[in-house]
Amino acid sequence: MNSLAKVKMRRMALLVGVSLLLAGLVIYGVIKPDPEEQEYNRVKNIILAGEPGKEDEETRKEFRKLMDKLKPETRERLITEIMRQRLTDAREKIRNMSEPEKQAKVEEMVVKVREGFSKLNPEQREKIKVDMNTDEGRKRLKKSIDFYYTEFTIQERNMLDPLVNEIMTGLNSL
Numbered sequence: 001m002n003s004l005a006k007v008k009m010r011r012m013a014l015l016v017g018v019s020l021l022l023a024g025l026v027i028y029g030v031i032k033p034d035p036e037e038q039e040y041n042r043v044k045n046i047i048l049a050g051e052p053g054k055e056d057e058e059t060r061k062e063f064r065k066l067m068d069k070l071k072p073e074t075r076e077r078l079i080t081e082i083m084r085q086r087l088t089d090a091r092e093k094i095r096n097m098s099e100p101e102k103q104a105k106v107e108e109m110v111v112k113v114r115e116g117f118s119k120l121n122p123e124q125r126e127k128i129k130v131d132m133n134t135d136e137g138r139k140r141l142k143k144s145i146d147f148y149y150t151e152f153t154i155q156e157r158n159m160l161d162p163l164v165n166e167i168m169t170g171l172n173s174l
Helices: 003-031 035-048 057-069 072-094 097-117 122-132 135-151 152-171
Strands: none
Touching: 035 057, 035 072, 072 135, 097 152, 122 135, 135 152
16 A cells, blocks of 8 residues: 555544544433433432421421522422322322212311411411512412412312312411
């Protein structure tokens, strides 16, 4: 081979090598999981593994820190997915209950909500009031109400309206 052919072969080999390297980097970038997505899955699994409302204060603070690390869009998606999963779980639990049993359960929850609002100390009331007066608090409340109207069936809404009314009354009383 003459020197011109050797130079062309080297260039071709170099071009193929660089192309393979770039292709490898692109494939790695596509396949490598997004750190935000990994954190999202980790937080979701932690929250769904526990019983709702059974966590202690320290665990709740840790969840809040984890949630604060997520982007707002990711946080919103996570909350919606968790609410959907909890709704599915609740539907599964009450599927075999009779109507009177379901009504009794709703009445029990209304009493618990009333007691919860009555047990709030002035500092907690003020904290909730301030939070509900922020744009983010209003958006969360609106998102929750929208979820209620879009994800719940008409029968479920009719059954749960007293509970939602009690929650709204409690929030308005703050």
